[in-house]
Amino acid sequence: MQKLADKLGGLRNLIAIAVGLALVLMAVLQIVTPLRLLSPLGFFYVIFTVIVLGYGVYPLYTNRRLTRYYWDRTKKHRLAIIGLVFIILLFLVAIFGPFLTQDPTRADFNEKNQPPVGFSIQQSLYDTVTNNFVTKAVPGTWKHPLGTDDKGRDMLAMLVSGARVSLQVGLMATLLAILIGTLIGVVAAYRGGWVDNLLMRVTDVMMTFPFFLLLVFIVFIFGPSLSFVILAIGLTGWTGVARLVRSDTLSLRTREFITASRSLGVSDTRIVLRHLVPNVASSIIVIATLSIPGVILAEAGLSFIGLGDPTVTSWGVVLNAGQRSLTDAWWIAVEPGLVLFITVLAFNFLGDGLRDTFDPRSQS
Amino acid sequence: MKHSGLRAYIIKRLIYTVLIAFGVVTVTFILLRVGPSSPADKYLANMSTRSQDPAQVTAAIEARYGLDKPILQQYGEYLNNLVHGDWGWSFSTSMPVIKLIQRHWIYSFQLIFLAMLLSAVIGILIGLYSALKQNTHADYLATFFSLIGISIPHFWLGIMLILVFSVELGWFKSYYDTSLAIFSLANLKALVLPVLALGTGMVAGYSRYTRASTLDNLHKEFVRTARAKGLPERTVIGKHVFRNAILPVVTIIMFDLSGVVFGGAYLTEIIFGIPGLGRISFNAIFASDYPVVVTITLIGAIVTLLTNLATDIVYTWLDPRIHYD
Numbered sequence: 039m040q041k042l043a044d045k046l047g048g049l050r051n052l053i054a055i056a057v058g059l060a061l062v063l064m065a066v067l068q069i070v071t072p073l074r075l076l077s078p079l080g081f082f083y084v085i086f087t088v089i090v091l092g093y094g095v096y097p098l099y100t101n102r103r104l105t106r107y108y109w110d111r112t113k114k115h116r117l118a119i120i121g122l123v124f125i126i127l128l129f130l131v132a133i134f135g136p137f138l139t140q141d142p143t144r145a146d147f148n149e150k151n152q153p154p155v156g157f158s159i160q161q162s163l164y165d166t167v168t169n170n171f172v173t174k175a176v177p178g179t180w181k182h183p184l185g186t187d188d189k190g191r192d193m194l195a196m197l198v199s200g201a202r203v204s205l206q207v208g209l210m211a212t213l214l215a216i217l218i219g220t221l222i223g224v225v226a227a228y229r230g231g232w233v234d235n236l237l238m239r240v241t242d243v244m245m246t247f248p249f250f251l252l253l254v255f256i257v258f259i260f261g262p263s264l265s266f267v268i269l270a271i272g273l274t275g276w277t278g279v280a281r282l283v284r285s286d287t288l289s290l291r292t293r294e295f296i297t298a299s300r301s302l303g304v305s306d307t308r309i310v311l312r313h314l315v316p317n318v319a320s321s322i323i324v325i326a327t328l329s330i331p332g333v334i335l336a337e338a339g340l341s342f343i344g345l346g347d348p349t350v351t352s353w354g355v356v357l358n359a360g361q362r363s364l365t366d367a368w369w370i371a372v373e374p375g376l377v378l379f380i381t382v383l384a385f386n387f388l389g390d391g392l393r394d395t396f397d398p399r400s401q402s
Numbered sequence: 403m404k405h406s407g408l409r410a411y412i413i414k415r416l417i418y419t420v421l422i423a424f425g426v427v428t429v430t431f432i433l434l435r436v437g438p439s440s441p442a443d444k445y446l447a448n449m450s451t452r453s454q455d456p457a458q459v460t461a462a463i464e465a466r467y468g469l470d471k472p473i474l475q476q477y478g479e480y481l482n483n484l485v486h487g488d489w490g491w492s493f494s495t496s497m498p499v500i501k502l503i504q505r506h507w508i509y510s511f512q513l514i515f516l517a518m519l520l521s522a523v524i525g526i527l528i529g530l531y532s533a534l535k536q537n538t539h540a541d542y543l544a545t546f547f548s549l550i551g552i553s554i555p556h557f558w559l560g561i562m563l564i565l566v567f568s569v570e571l572g573w574f575k576s577y578y579d580t581s582l583a584i585f586s587l588a589n590l591k592a593l594v595l596p597v598l599a600l601g602t603g604m605v606a607g608y609s610r611y612t613r614a615s616t617l618d619n620l621h622k623e624f625v626r627t628a629r630a631k632g633l634p635e636r637t638v639i640g641k642h643v644f645r646n647a648i649l650p651v652v653t654i655i656m657f658d659l660s661g662v663v664f665g666g667a668y669l670t671e672i673i674f675g676i677p678g679l680g681r682i683s684f685n686a687i688f689a690s691d692y693p694v695v696v697t698i699t700l701i702g703a704i705v706t707l708l709t710n711l712a713t714d715i716v717y718t719w720l721d722p723r724i725h726y727d
Contacts, residue, residue, distance in 0.1 A: 243425035246710075248702040250665030251683075255699040258687050259433055335555055339669055342557060343684055361561050361673065364576075365569055372565070375558030383553040390549075 078265030118391020121384035135198035146190035200353035214272025219279025227287035320396035328389035490693030510678030521604035529612025551606025560599035
């Protein structure tokens with residue numbers, strides 16, 4: 039056991055690979071038998087938790103001095119900290135929010151197009167006493183603090199639900215893209231020769247497709263479900279990561295510590311997992327943070343044009359409803375776009391800060 | 403010697419381009435065949451109102467489109483048809499796909515062309531100014547706005563522009579008027595909001611790249627030498643800094659055509675109702691008109707490929723330092 043763990047570059051990798059294999063086995067089991075152990079999203083949750091705990095939280099926890107150093111450097115970027123605080127808040131909202139808000143799918147036509155608190159609009163309403171349409175001022179109420187949409191659904195509840203969808207897609211699709219990209223990049227650079235050539239040509243082919251067009255095409259063919267959208271973004275968005283990891287690995291490959299490991303008879307798997315991947319980790323973290331906004335925007339774009347999961351309320355869906363009733367109810371289009379915008383901004387702020395933290399050369 | 407090297411390089415790039423194009427076509431073929439619903443199902447979805455026996459219709463469609471043949475033969479025919487301009491039949495619009503594309507590409511082209519041209523010029527100017535005035539208020543302002551510009555979702559920006567300038571102020575129509583002649587002032591006016599929606603993010607991106615690239619070159623030794631020679635500042639900036647700084651920016655602008663512009667134009671067209679390729683692909687999706695969706699995806703990839711090729715070849719001419727081996 040210990041020997042196997044050593045070969046794979048530590049117990050952590052052994053656990054991660056074991057979990058990965060178990061998940062693959064379970065997926066196969068679910069396909070061939072009617073047994074349903076995990077929902078498709080459940081798979082992503084498990085992978086995400088293992089990766090974040092094992093390769094994010096654990097090393098930061100055991101390596102206090104380095105953590106402190108990184109934190110001090112990041113702290114200097116006020117915008118990065120603002121971004122980080124917003125993202126943490128958004129996380130909390132996405133996790134706990136849906137339990138506190140109303141049902142985002144509950145429609146009530148008596149309460150349609152209600153403005154947010156503090157605003158008031160003129161609306162033509164049907165008066166049941168006089169059997170006539172009367173125009174009167176409708177003020178926003180605290181029952182629906184952010185107003186309601188054209189079907190009378192609560193905007194706040196829809197936005198909170200959208201936050202969950204956006205973060206799910208943003209984080210899990212990015213993680214998937216990172217996993218695929220790192221694997222392809224490291225293998226291409228480390229193996230070299232025809233393997234490198236083949237993998238990089240495949241990357242070129244994937245890069246040639248305009249990202250959003252390919253995504254639309256895939257979702258059109260395979261049908262829209264949240265887990266499939268995540269899968270599709272992950273399977274198409276890895277090319278940038280692969281190229282970055284490859285070029286980083288190429289420059290590392292000839293360094294002394296790799297040569298030394300090899301001359302000591304260390305296995306390839308161990309060199310890749312223990313020496314190469316950790317050394318490109320900082321670039322990976324930066325590119326991950328900076329690609330999350332693109333992924334969130336892609337999901338919003340997909341659901342905006344009606345290619346999102348019809349069973350979930352995402353920001354794109356709300357925005358679409360907003361464009362339909364732009365003349366009657368401006369807030370329906372303004373609110374989801376604004377939160378989308380601020381979320382993207384927050385990730386960009388954080389990503390810029392992290393880039394300066396991990397790459398001192400980029401500081402000018 | 404140098405000349406033959408250049409020719410060999412260009413031939414190599416051409417072969418590479420053909421190979422990648424081949425890969426792109428193969429990927430779409432595989433995706434189509436791996437998908438859970440066969441093209442026949444998609445046709446069938448359109449004929450649901452007909453009273454014929456579905457199994458019979460499926461068989462007829464499969465025979466008509468060669469779906470009952472061996473997979474390799476299908477692949478061969480798929481390639482052959484694409485090369486010969488037979489891109490299938492769009493049943494939702496009842497015309498050959500190629501005719502549909504011929505009718506609509508100009509709408510996408512005008513939008514993309516204007517947005518790219520304007521945002522390149524404005525973005526480069528802002529970036530240059532920002533770099534030359536580094537660490538002044540103007541620079542901070544430009545940097546801050548460019549960070550906002552790259553983060554603002556362009557499809558939301560488009561809707562907000564409609565809200566403000568069409569719904570509230572009534573300056574522009576909220577929907578693109580397709581009866582306008584392409585080369586007319588009225589058409590240009592109709593394109594103001596779409597170009598603004600699509601171009602804002604690009605202006606922000608290009609000004610960031612230009613700023614970084616200019617700053618990179620501003621403190622290089624050859625610039626110091628030029629200054630030491632007593633050249634006027636305008637010559638130093640214009641001839642020595644700008645020429646070097648602009649090369650990477652041009653590459654980025656060309657490569658942008660793929661992701662930012664095609665993806666961006668797609669949604670922009672849908673929001674403003676511009677009948678370009680994005681809009682017809684969008685309509686085709688909801689009509690399950692798959693030949694149209696495939697063709698437009700392929701066009702996006704092939705145009706990207708050709709621009710990359712053109713960029714590489716133009717580069718060898720722009721930058722004599724590049725080696726072609």
